[in-house]
Every structure is written in C-alpha cells, then in structure tokens.
Amino acid sequence: MQLYPIESGCFKLDGGAMFGVVPKSLWQNTNPADTNNMIDLAARCLLIEDGNRLILIDTGMGTKQSSKFYGYYHLWGNHSIDKSLKKYGFHRDDVTDVFMTHLHFDHCGGSIQWNKDKTGFEPAFKNAHFWSNEDHWLWAIQPNKREKASFLKENIIPMQESGQLKFTSIPTSNTLKNSELGFDIFFANGHTDKQMIPIIKYKEKTIAFMADLLPTVGHLPLPYVMGYDTRPLLTLDEKEKFLNMAATNNYYLFLEHDAHNEIITVTNTEKGVRLKDTYTSQDIFQ
Template identity: 75%
Template sequence: MNLYPIEAGNFKLDGGAMFGVVPKTIWNKTNPADANNLIDIAARCLLIEEGNRLILIDTGMGDKQSDKFFGYYNLWGNHSIDKSLKEKGFHRDDITDVFMTHLHFDHCGGSVIWNKDRTGYEIAFKNAKFWTNENHWEWATQPNPREKASFLKENIIPMQESGHLHFIARPENGFVEKSELNFGIFFADGHTEKQMIPMITYKDKTICFMADLLPTAGHIPLPYVTGYDTRPLLSMDEKDVFLKRAVAENFYLFLEHDAHNPIITLQNTEKGVRLKEVFSCEEILK
C-alpha cells in the first residue's frame, strides 16, 4: 500500500464560524485570522494505492461553481486535484473508487464536473465507484434548512444518475472494522448525519482521515466544535471517544482542513487530550 496527500485547493473561512462559542482571543492563537476574520483552510485529500485499486478520499470544492460562489471563500494557492495527481504520477481516469466522508460541497464538489458543452454535469472520475452511506445520502438529498447551502444538488445527484453510486452499510455500534474498501470507518453524527472517518492501517501505523470530526489542530479541546455542526453536544461526545482512543492507540491524524499541520499525534495532559507532535505528509506517508 502507498498513501499520497492530494491537495485539492486552499480557501478561507470565518474563524468565528469555525470555532463556534470559543472566543477569538483563544482560537486566534492557533488559527490566526486576517483583517476580515478569515482563517486558512485546506482541502487536503488522500489517495490510497493498494493492488489494482486507487481510492481517493474526498475531492474538495471542485471548480464548476460561479465566480460569485468562490468569492465567498477567498481561494488561495495554486493547488488542484489534477495537478496533485499528476505530481504523484496519476490521472483522474486512474481512480477506481471515490470515498466521500460526507457530501458538503467542500468535500465532494470535485466529484462532479461540467460536461463538454456545459449543458449539464458528469462525474469527474469516469472509471470510479462513488461511496457514501444510505443514511447520509437521504440526509443530503432532503436537506434541512441549516445545511441546505452545503448540500448542492449539482455536486450530488449526478453521482446517482451516472450509475456509479454505492452505499457502505453502517453497523449498530457505529464502527466498521473493515469496509468494502479495506479500511475501518468510524461513523460520527455530530457534524452531519453519518459522517464517515476512514481509519487506514499503513505499515505499522493507523492513519485516520479526520474530515470535520477534527478540522484543525486548533480544534482538539472538546468544546472547540464548529458553528457548522448540527449537533455540537454530540460532536463533543464523539470527539471525546475518538481522541481518547487516538492517544491510547497512537493514531496519526490526517487533517483535511488544517493548512499548516498536515498530520498530528495526541497525548494526555492535565487539561485533557492535547497536541503531541506535528508531522509533514512526507515524514509519515513515505
């Protein structure tokens, strides 16, 4: 097995929205804001090469939305999925599976592109199966008013229309030991219904793709949950369970949204679970 970070593009989000009730004087120490109160956010995806499969976890925002839409998110840097895949020696047509942690636009927008004459949409990875779970699919395609702006039909429905959509079953205990994609999955309902957190055994390590269960290293303290979470108290409980296990089993946490701390480990302290070490992708995914 080989693992590759795939940089889908950087953007900015309001720091207050990202940290909910936590005061700026506190979160600004770990995630400094600019003059507009915006903090750096990454869309760092992960590519798994195993046997004859190439599995891409999440796909970022994509590039099919309007300039007005992207203007809300202050895109920065020159990353893209195609460029990042090419740097690793791959092409989007090589991808066999696209696993989506959840269907918010910044996690799945790159899964769908315009067709050639821009009259409609098509899947961006024509040879791939697209994986979500049935509960989350129903949640995303019949969105509540709070999340409606995050679940964009043009990012979601073409997957079903293509015939490439597949569902992963969720067991009663909320944890899949070994999924159809050969890695474990932790299901979390605090941020959105049935978000899936991949847990990948890589050499002698467990690499956990944290999605929005832990957006950045600055979100480690339990009360530090985003204003986007639909069930913040549940998010705290799920973080508590997962982060304690991460310490006990020495998990390496791959941070999708942290622009400056790609992979971290945790430790117990008098204040609870806190940051232990920060690693570059090259140090861990070699």
C-alpha cells in the same frame, strides 16, 4: 499500500464560524485571522494505492461553481487535484473509487464536473465508484434548512444518475466498521448525519482521515466545536471518544482542513487530549 496527500485547493472561512462559541482571543492563538476575521483552510484529500485499487478520499470544492460562489470562500494558492495526481504519476481516470466522508460541497464538489458543452454535469472520475452511505445520502438529498446551502444538488444527484454510486453498510451496534474498501470507518453524527472517518492500517501505523471531526489542530480542546455542526453536544462526545482512542493507540491524524499542519499525533494530559507531535506527509508516507 502507498498513501499520497492530494491538495485540491485552499480557501478561507470566518474564524468565528469555525470555532462556534469559543472566543476569538482563544482560537486566534492557533488559527490567526486576517483583517476580515477569515482563517486559512485547506481541502487536503488522501489517495490510497492498494493493489489494483486507487482510492481517493474526498475531492474538495471542484471548479464548476460560479465566480460569485467561490468569492465567498476567498480561494488562495495554486493547488488542484490534477496537479497533485500528476505529481505522483496518476491521472483522474486511474482512480477506481472515490470515498466521500460526507456530501458537503467542500468535500465532494470535485467529484462532479461540467460536461464538454456545459449543458449538464458528469462524473469527474469516469472510471470510479462513488462511495457514501444510505443514511447520509438521504440526509443530503432531503436537506434540513441548516445544511441546505452545503448540500448542492449538482454535486450529488449526478453521482446517482451516472450509475457509479455505491453505499457502504452502516454498523448496527457501534460506531466502527470495516468497509468494503479495506479500511475501518468511524461513524460520527455531530457535524452531519453519518459522517465517515476512515481509519487506515499503513506500514505498522494507523492513519485516521479526520474530515470535519477535527478540522484543525486548533480544534483539539473538546469545546472547540464548529458553528456548522448540527449537533454540537454530540460532537463533544464523539471527539472525546475518538481522541482518547487516538492517544491510546498512537493514531496519526491526517488533517483535511488545516492549511499549515498535515498530520499530528496526540497525547493525554491533565487538560485532556492535546497535541503531541506534528508531521508532514513525507515524514509518514515515505
């Protein structure tokens, strides 16, 4: 098995929204804001090469939305999925599976693209299965008013219409399950219903793809919960459970949204679980 970081692009969001009830005087120490109160964020995906499978975890925002839409998110940098794949000798047609932690636009938008004449949409990975779970899929296609703006039909419905959509099964008695793709999944419901956190065994290490359970290093303290989370009190419990597990078992936490820190480890302290070390992907994956 080999792992590769896939940078799909960078953007900005309001720091207050990203840290909920936590005052700016606290969160700006780790996530400094610009004059418009916006903080730097990444959409860092992960590619798993395992035998004859090439599995991409999340796909970023994509490129099919309007300039007005992207204007809300202040895109910056020159990353793209295609550039990142090419860097490691791959093409999007080589991808066999796209695993979506959840279906918010900044995690799955790159899965679907315009067709050639822009009359409709088609899979951006024509040879891949798209993986979600049935509970989250239903949550996304019948969105609540809070999340409606994050679940865009053009990102979601074409997966099903293409016939390439598959569902991983959901555990009945606990939050951890081995998936059909060969890695474990931690199911978390605080951010959105049945978000999936992949936990990958890699060269005697354990890599956890944190998605929106831990967006950035700055979100390590338990009360530092995004304003976007639908069930913030549940996020508190899920973060505590997962971070304690990560500290005890020395997980390497792959951060999807931290623009400046790729991978971290954590440790138990008197104040709770806190940062231990930071790493680049090259440090861990080579």
